[in-house]
Amino acid sequence: MTTFLAAIADGLGRGSVYALIALGFVIIYKSSRVISFAQPGFMIAGVVLVTYLVEIPGLGFFGAMALGAGLIALLGLGVERSVIRPMIGRPVFAIAIITIGLDIILRTVAHAYIGPLVRHVEDPWGREMLTVGTLRMEQRHLAAVITATVLVGLLFLFFRYTRMGLAMRAVAEDQEAALAQGVSVGAVFAVSWALAAGLAAVAGSFAAAGVSVDNTFWPIALYALPVIILGGLDSLPGAVLAGVVIGVLRSLADNYPDALSWLGSNPSVIVPWLVMVLVLVVRPYGLFGTPEVERV
Amino acid sequence: MSVLTRGVPARLARRDPASRRPLLHTSYRSDMALLNSRAKRYAVLAVLAAAAALPFLLADSDLNLLAGGSAYAIGAIGLMLLTGYAGQVSLGHAFFAGVGFYTAAVISGDPDGRSLGFGVTEILIWLPAAGLVAAVVGAVVAPLATRLRGLYLAIVTLGLVFVGEHLFARWESVTGGPSTGKRPPVVELFGYRMDADGTAPLSLGPLSVGPFTRQQQMYWVMLVLLVIFAVAARNVGRSNVGRAFTAIRDRDIAAGVIGVNLTKQKTVAFAISSGYAGCAGALFYTTVLNVNPNQFNLFLSVLFIVMVLIGGVGTISGAIAGAFLIALLPRISSWLADVLPLVTTRPQDVLNDSLMQFVLYGLLIIGFLLFEPRGLVGIWSRVRNWWTTFPFSY
Numbered sequence: 001m002t003t004f005l006a007a008i009a010d011g012l013g014r015g016s017v018y019a020l021i022a023l024g025f026v027i028i029y030k031s032s033r034v035i036s037f038a039q040p041g042f043m044i045a046g047v048v049l050v051t052y053l054v055e056i057p058g059l060g061f062f063g064a065m066a067l068g069a070g071l072i073a074l075l076g077l078g079v080e081r082s083v084i085r086p087m088i089g090r091p092v093f094a095i096a097i098i099t100i101g102l103d104i105i106l107r108t109v110a111h112a113y114i115g116p117l118v119r120h121v122e123d124p125w126g127r128e129m130l131t132v133g134t135l136r137m138e139q140r141h142l143a144a145v146i147t148a149t150v151l152v153g154l155l156f157l158f159f160r161y162t163r164m165g166l167a168m169r170a171v172a173e174d175q176e177a178a179l180a181q182g183v184s185v186g187a188v189f190a191v192s193w194a195l196a197a198g199l200a201a202v203a204g205s206f207a208a209a210g211v212s213v214d215n216t217f218w219p220i221a222l223y224a225l226p227v228i229i230l231g232g233l234d235s236l237p238g239a240v241l242a243g244v245v246i247g248v249l250r251s252l253a254d255n256y257p258d259a260l261s262w263l264g265s266n267p268s269v270i271v272p273w274l275v276m277v278l279v280l281v282v283r284p285y286g287l288f289g290t291p292e293v294e295r296v
Numbered sequence: 297m298s299v300l301t302r303g304v305p306a307r308l309a310r311r312d313p314a315s316r317r318p319l320l321h322t323s324y325r326s327d328m329a330l331l332n333s334r335a336k337r338y339a340v341l342a343v344l345a346a347a348a349a350l351p352f353l354l355a356d357s358d359l360n361l362l363a364g365g366s367a368y369a370i371g372a373i374g375l376m377l378l379t380g381y382a383g384q385v386s387l388g389h390a391f392f393a394g395v396g397f398y399t400a401a402v403i404s405g406d407p408d409g410r411s412l413g414f415g416v417t418e419i420l421i422w423l424p425a426a427g428l429v430a431a432v433v434g435a436v437v438a439p440l441a442t443r444l445r446g447l448y449l450a451i452v453t454l455g456l457v458f459v460g461e462h463l464f465a466r467w468e469s470v471t472g473g474p475s476t477g478k479r480p481p482v483v484e485l486f487g488y489r490m491d492a493d494g495t496a497p498l499s500l501g502p503l504s505v506g507p508f509t510r511q512q513q514m515y516w517v518m519l520v521l522l523v524i525f526a527v528a529a530r531n532v533g534r535s536n537v538g539r540a541f542t543a544i545r546d547r548d549i550a551a552g553v554i555g556v557n558l559t560k561q562k563t564v565a566f567a568i569s570s571g572y573a574g575c576a577g578a579l580f581y582t583t584v585l586n587v588n589p590n591q592f593n594l595f596l597s598v599l600f601i602v603m604v605l606i607g608g609v610g611t612i613s614g615a616i617a618g619a620f621l622i623a624l625l626p627r628i629s630s631w632l633a634d635v636l637p638l639v640t641t642r643p644q645d646v647l648n649d650s651l652m653q654f655v656l657y658g659l660l661i662i663g664f665l666l667f668e669p670r671g672l673v674g675i676w677s678r679v680r681n682w683w684t685t686f687p688f689s690y
Contacts, residue, residue, distance in 0.1 A: 034447075035447045035450070035451070083666070087665070090665075092446065092447065093385060093446060093450075094665050094669065096447055096450065097605060097665060098661065098665050098666075100598055100601070100661065101602075101657070101659070101660075101661030101662040101665070102658065102662065104655075104657050105654075105655050105658035105659065108651055108655055108658070109651070112648075112651050222454075222458075225451050225454065225455070226455070229448075229451060263462075264462065264465075264466030265466060266462075269458070270458060270459050273455035273459050276451070276452070277455060280443070280444060280448065281440060281443070284443065284444060284448060
């Protein structure tokens, strides 16, 4: 039972990281119907930037993270303006491939700045545990859960109560109608790319807490793909819930390897992908997504 | 004498009109022919002759690069059939290449080695087997793929790469595992080792040539295979199967309405395409000593997509051109390192040539999609049109 609870706690921490990255995917998908494969690139760029920013005295982990997320959001803005905007109206597949190109560039440059040694985000928690009775949870995971909760709350308020949030919801609903009502669709695209990039940077910083950053760090961001498939490509609550589910499933697979021994050692690496395939067979639009309607 | 034939020698004017108007086809047969104009026939012949003569002109290291390019091209042609003709996206071709590679490596592997091997080194046996096994695996995956479209398909095939990588890394009795790796298949044609330097000159009656180095021999093997695979793909493209593919690509619902069996044709497309990828995987690594299971990763899949894309979606020649450009990119980026200031060839510098190489992959994708979505083939057709109408611009 203790193992089980510990696995759940661990999974919540991992899951909130996945949820934040997945939110970025969903925000971009809702505004432009494109899956941006550049998210891993933005994440690793953000993490590497944070590892350099924490070296500024007095900034600290949170300061560096906020500053890094802001800068990466600006980068997302610039990328959208220069590369994605000219592609509007072209097939979504072409735009998705462009994001793969972006991802390669961002990742290569970020990896070059990691250098021959590993880097650290210098978070305040390390691998310290928090013990409440028999329940033990890593402090970094608790911090990730709290931060993710706060950010999701802020996003909710943003979408619900600001003009830009309203514009984004309008564009997600019907792009042409929104355009006809005077909503600046271009601005909506720009903001969604900035948000997605910033969220990826924050998520990456928490994923890097307590571990070291090297060239094999980036695939963490790809677990957001099973997450968005499970939650539904166009559902923000789905992304959050599915992120937690995938995180918990991975932790359970780590903690009970015997139950999955037929998958070989370290089964948690592929559990999310198997879940994704299962979801696609049974319910291709995910738990909360809108079923795709094909009009002839 | 009409305006059109003025200045044309009488000898030419008497010939049938088709000879002077290459785009005029008087029968369906000539329209659908493999090389449907005289210029194309001569051009293909010239390119093939030049390609066959290259081993006498280039250094062995260049030949190695080009042989790898030919293997890449086979995989790119396969993906072109799936993506360019049938319109189905696959990010999973690294997995199929891996399946093909391990099939070939097991069949030709050392029977007394640490991992499974049967010791059959004849390329005419292991290459078709690699293609066949990969095609069967492709057909097994296809039912899932036929239910999905567009980006969903891209994501599920991406998942396939990760599942495959995990599988290859764990199945140590076949793949050798990440620490040991697996030796690539031995290339032996009718009992003659192609992947070893020739020892004695080859004599055919009074003629005597060689001996050739292994790079020269492998280059020719790959070139011949590339031609075979390319012609086969082109023939698929202009058959009823190919027409069904393009119908699905253009509008799958419409294709279904006019009687194309969507499930069947998509499965066929997947099977053929993965078969090509399997052969490419088996061939590409014949030039290296040892293959680690993590070679078959997402980046290889992306490379295949890039080749198809910068070549020009929908043409076999585009896939070949794209594959060679990608294969030559390491050479191009080290050349750029010499030309550009700040870029060095020292790996410890941030701005080195291997970084340039990866950045170039990304820039090529973005640049071609933004400025020339039809790829290298598009550039070529622009150049050709400019000269056709010269000196007028339209």
